[in-house]
Amino acid sequence: MPDWCAQHARPEHLCCQSTIEAEFRAIRCYVCQTILDAGANCGAASVYFAHHYPDAEIHACEPAGPQRTVLERNAATRPSITVHPVGLHAEDGELPIYQGLTDSGMTSLIPGEWNAGEPTETVTVRAA
Numbered sequence: 001m002p003d004w005c006a007q008h009a010r011p012e013h014l015c016c017q018s019t020i021e022a023e024f025r026a027i028r029c030y031v032c033q034t035i036l037d038a039g040a041n042c043g044a045a046s047v048y049f050a051h052h053y054p055d056a057e058i059h060a061c062e063p064a065g066p067q068r069t070v071l072e073r074n075a076a077t078r079p080s081i082t083v084h085p086v087g088l089h090a091e092d093g094e095l096p097i098y099q100g101l102t103d104s105g106m107t108s109l110i111p112g113e114w115n116a117g118e119p120t121e122t123v124t125v126r127a128a
Contacts, residue, residue, distance in 0.1 A: 032056040038088050038128070041067045041105055043074035043081070050078045063087035063123035064097055064107050089125035097123045 032053040037046045040060035049058050058081045062068040075081035096119030100106025106114045
């Protein structure tokens with residue numbers, strides 16, 4: 001991680017390239033044609049996969065508006081990434097979503113102490 005990140009980033013923001021590398025280092029495939037990033041958030045994994053598997057089609061599903069806005073910016077210059085504005089669920093529908101209190105990665109369809117007490121938006125989900 002660059003020195004500036006180490007000195008200035010708050011602990012909850014240390015999801016830099018080194019973290020992504022550690023998470024996905026074990027994933028190896030000889031031929032990846034299609035990759036599904038379910039709950040893509042800002043698209044960090046999708047960007048990683050686009051870089052390491054340039055011939056693969058990447059489908060990034062993110063239902064939450066704020067996270068999807070960042071995902072769409074990150075995917076804009078990577079033609080192998082297709083953004084789908086939906087969440088994956090047991091059946092098709094519209095459900096409330098709860099934004100994470102301190103981290104967008106904690107956003108969930110399930111209310112809990114880690115996210116906002118009231119739904120922040122209603123999102124589309126598709127049967128997977």
